[in-house]
Amino acid sequence: MLNMFGILEKPLITITNIIWSFDRTTKQLQVLLVKRAQPPYQNSWALPETFMRTQESADEAALRLIREKIGLNLSDFYTEQLATFTNQQRTSNERALSLAYMTFLPEMPALKAGYGALEARWFAFSAVQKRYCLSNRQLTFQTAAEASETAYYQALKQQQPDQHLAFDHEWILRLACQRIKNKLNYQPNILLVLGAQFTLKEARMIYAAFLGIKPSEIDNSNFKKTHKHLFKDIGISSSKQIGRPAKLYRLASNKVEF
Amino acid sequence: MLNMFGILEKPLITITNIIWSFDRTTKQLQVLLVKRAQPPYQNSWALPETFMRTQESADEAALRLIREKIGLNLSDFYTEQLATFTNQQRTSNERALSLAYMTFLPEMPALKAGYGALEARWFAFSAVQKRYCLSNRQLTFQTAAEASETAYYQALKQQQPDQHLAFDHEWILRLACQRIKNKLNYQPNILLVLGAQFTLKEARMIYAAFLGIKPSEIDNSNFKKTHKHLFKDIGISSSKQIGRPAKLYRLASNKVEF
DNA sequence: TTAATAAAAGTATTTGGTACTTTTATTTTT
DNA sequence: AAAAATAAAAGTACCAAATACTTTTATTAA
Structure with missing residues (x-):
């Protein structure tokens, strides 16, 4: 043409x-x-x-x-x-x-x-x-x-x-x-790979990968506080594992902004 | 084909x-x-x-x-x-x-x-x-x-x-x-329209437009503190105007991440 | 039953954001 | 030239969030 x-x-x-x-x-x-x-x-x-x-x-x-x-x-x-x-x-x-x-x-x-x-x-x-x-x-x-x-x-x-x-x-x-x-801090769509419910440890694993640090370097307690607007506690605990069962969360919003 | x-x-x-x-x-x-x-x-x-x-x-x-x-x-x-x-x-x-x-x-x-x-x-x-x-x-x-x-x-x-x-x-x-x-909060490339040096008021005008608020709703003093990592004071004052001359700033980094 | 584990829950300190006030440098008016 | 007006710098006090750390709790493994 x-x-x-x-x-x-x-x-x-x-x-x-x-x-x-x-x-x-x-x-x-x-x-x-x-x-x-x-x-x-x-x-x-x-x-x-x-x-x-x-x-x-x-x-x-x-x-x-x-x-x-x-x-x-x-x-x-x-x-x-x-x-x-x-x-x-x-x-x-x-x-x-x-x-x-x-x-x-x-x-x-x-x-x-x-x-x-x-x-x-x-x-x-x-x-x-x-x-x-x-x-x-x-x-x-x-x-x-x-x-x-x-x-x-x-x-x-x-x-x-x-x-x-x-x-x-x-x-x-x-x-x-x-x-x-x-x-990661305002629209962590990557967490959609975690499905309908996930533990904060699983979320931390993903954050750590992209932040270039070890998962152990992210404090669970602080992570929960800092990202509480992104995650919603759904009141269920995870299945059998060593240690106290982790709570399950879901993404607070599935509305995705451009 | x-x-x-x-x-x-x-x-x-x-x-x-x-x-x-x-x-x-x-x-x-x-x-x-x-x-x-x-x-x-x-x-x-x-x-x-x-x-x-x-x-x-x-x-x-x-x-x-x-x-x-x-x-x-x-x-x-x-x-x-x-x-x-x-x-x-x-x-x-x-x-x-x-x-x-x-x-x-x-x-x-x-x-x-x-x-x-x-x-x-x-x-x-x-x-x-x-x-x-x-x-x-x-x-x-x-x-x-x-x-x-x-x-x-x-x-x-x-x-x-x-x-x-x-x-x-x-x-x-x-x-x-x-x-x-x-x-706006991590990579305000839109501020490149302000050229090599600008006042914080000019930056605020642009921020306000995209945040959907009036420029007067952004406090100059707080804006400066909150965004100090993005702007660098270049030690010069702006030209003649009513009131105390504003300092001139430049973008802290012209490295642009994707 | 106890030890080990891992996460929840809590605390104290530091940092950063916000609302507000005071000071300063300039122009305009008198 | 002095005073008023202006606009921004500079400072302050308070509140919220982030961070580092400790304690408690619920579970499994020994």
């Missing part, structure tokens, strides 16, 4: 979805990765992706992705937009923008790999964080000094594929961590 | 840029609107837009938009991504996704309408807020209950064009307000 100023871009639209859940037995936050069946980045681990189709909104595509690629048939989850990635160097062949979403599942369902994936697997977030150095590094998006993004995409080409996530997925994950951390 | 599952979408990409500045004489936050020269929404006020071209990143397109449509040739400003709008009902003809950005100008330059615009004009944000009811209404994007977004796009078709901004631009602006408000 041409107009008097140049050729308009009509790129493919990739939907990339960071899918979070929580393992109740290990009390570990989980993130879903798939092993790619086809090139590029064949056999590499990647965030689940799909191309957007005609007659479908991005949100719908994000849901279809969950169904098709991961074999999940769920009704109860929450998806929010993360950001859109437009750098030309992010793909090598035909240009594709990536609309990144985050989905929070209130349980940790069994997975089966769908089309395009050799395998779909839950990973403990702490392991992924360590493996791919998703530290709290500041990401600057200042247009005047967008050097860091440019530098990242330059370096991307030299990477060993088997030691990294496919495409710019580490960059996307890093951004997701930053976003979740920023919202 | 076809694969075994269906037809992939390759939509046009619209870059929509909300451009903010500050009028030092009236101490009013300003937002830039253009009057559309061509259909659809001919003669309606709209946020500045352009189509993305090949060989150009979305960030570059956002910058080109500033140059071409508004005749600004600036080097010193900051642009950040707001969100991406993908609803099919947002355009009537060929499908177009909109990548919305926000740009903060440290001055309020004169405008000249460029290609596609009959006029480009600065509006006092307070007037725009009132005119288009950009109140603090909660916007829910819960995928399970995305009724509000769907309802919005349904209602959009019935709107009187001359009483509203073009396309879904009121929706986009409302989201921008919400985002700015949320970031």
Whole structure:
């Protein structure tokens, strides 16, 4: 398509979805990765992706992705937009923008790999964080000094594929961590992975992961006081465990502001 | 483009840029609107837009938009991504996704309408807020209950064009307000419109606009204490005015986290 | 029955937010 | 030139929240 100023871009639209859940037995936050069946980045681990189709909104595509690629048939989850990635160097062949979403599942369902994936697997977030150095590094998006993004995409080409996530997925994950951390104090949507009821210890485990500290560094008593506006005691105690049973809480509001 | 599952979408990409500045004489936050020269929404006020071209990143397109449509040739400003709008009902003809950005100008330059615009004009944000009811209404994007977004796009078709901004631009602006408000306490990028040095009164004017209160309702002394981590006293006093001269401040950090 | 465990519950101290008052530096008026 | 008006800086006292820490309680394991 041409107009008097140049050729308009009509790129493919990739939907990339960071899918979070929580393992109740290990009390570990989980993130879903798939092993790619086809090139590029064949056999590499990647965030689940799909191309957007005609007659479908991005949100719908994000849901279809969950169904098709991961074999999940769920009704109860929450998806929010993360950001859109437009750098030309992010793909090598035909240009594709990536609309990144985050989905929070209130349980940790069994997975089966769908089309395009050799395998779909839950990973403990702490392991992924360590493996791919998703530290709290500041990401600057200042247009005047967008050097860091440019530098990242330059370096991307030299990477060993088997030691990294496919495409710019580490960059996307890093951004997701930053976003979740920023919202921890006013809109901790990440806690939706804890489902309808949870203990404060479980909430603390998640907070600690994004704050970059050990869970033991957060005092239970103080945590309860500081976040009492976010959690509501539902008057039930947790099931059998060593020590006094923990109370169960729910999120105070499921209204989610943008 | 076809694969075994269906037809992939390759939509046009619209870059929509909300451009903010500050009028030092009236101490009013300003937002830039253009009057559309061509259909659809001919003669309606709209946020500045352009189509993305090949060989150009979305960030570059956002910058080109500033140059071409508004005749600004600036080097010193900051642009950040707001969100991406993908609803099919947002355009009537060929499908177009909109990548919305926000740009903060440290001055309020004169405008000249460029290609596609009959006029480009600065509006006092307070007037725009009132005119288009950009109140603090909660916007829910819960995928399970995305009724509000769907309802919005349904209602959009019935709107009187001359009483509203073009396309879904009121929706986009409302989201921008919400985002700015949320970031006021930890990353008030909106204050970049105040330039290299500003008085606390100027900062208070902007805070008040997004908090939905009168500037007089914010106590100067307390505001200073509460936000002292964000502002740095640069030891200079403001120029001649009635009353004791205000000190000048700068933003403590121009590092911007995502 | 006792020890160990883990969380609830409570306390005391420090920090930060809020409401309010006083002081100071400037312009305008007399 | 002096006094009044203005607007912000600077200070104060009080209340609420965050933090560090201790005690109590409900449970399991030995």
